[in-house]
Amino acid sequence: MPHADLTVPGESAAITGAGTGIGRQITDHLTRAGVNVAVNDVDADALDSVRTMNNDGNVVTLQGDASDPSVTSALVDRAIREFGGLDILVNNVGRAGPTKPCEEISHEAFMQTLEVNLGAMHSASKAAIPHLGGGGRIINLSSMSGKRPLRDRTPYVTSKMGVLGFTRTLAVELAERDVTVNAVCPGSVSGPRLENVMKGQAESQSRPYEEVERAFREVSPMDEFVTAQDVADAVLFLCSERADRMTGQDLNVTAGIVMY
Secondary structure, three states, X not given: OOOOOOOOOOOEEXXXXXXXXXXXXXXXXXXXXXXXXEEEEOOHHHHHHHOOOOOOOOEEEEEOOOOOHHHHHHHHHHHHHHHOOOOEEEEOOOOOOOOOOHHHOOHHHHHHHHHHHHHHHHHHHHHHHHHOOOOOEEEEEOOHXXXXXXXXXXXXXXXXXXXXXXXXXXXXXXXXXXXXXXEEEEOOEOOHHHHHHHHHHHHHOOXXXXXXXXXXXXXXXXOOOEOHHHHHHHHHHHHOHHHOOOOOOEEEEOOOOOOO
């Protein structure tokens, strides 16, 4: 089978919320490509597992809540100190938030979701931008729910739609520095987080879990859930030299659920 090169020109990256799931898979993809990666997560045990990756790129970790600006600043500093610079920032950290009708969600719960899903993105980007040179990359994880409504998920959907506005505006601001800014919009990614969301929706709507799970799957014309590897593949492409002139885009990885 013919083989096509996918060269990642950057030598170092920082990734928030990368102890498990999509973030861990992105770490694996980048380190396999030879990129050195600084990884953040709140889960110390998950970070211990990430450190065992035996790929071409090195991994260093920083435990902490990425919604705290001091943590994201420390993550960027760690990457620069360990690897001599920063070329790629992946804003991956995210919170599912409550699954309830809007009137049953407290102001605190609503704002906490935005603080993680948007606040951490701002603070990490603010810390990284002064260090990103020509050819630098920022990849923001949004969601297909950043493009369409999802019942009983007002905090999450609001935050993920905000990611697209943040991405497009930052792409304009950084274009003259030759730094691209793009978003990836995953669909329903198989794993524990999706299972918890479906359980919450089943409870809030008084429906059997199996019915909710089937409904989530059947909206895909491929009748499939997305995998973390699918999402990481898209991130790797956006980090590569093949995406040099792509910026301000939101790339769907949804098994066909969202096509715009």
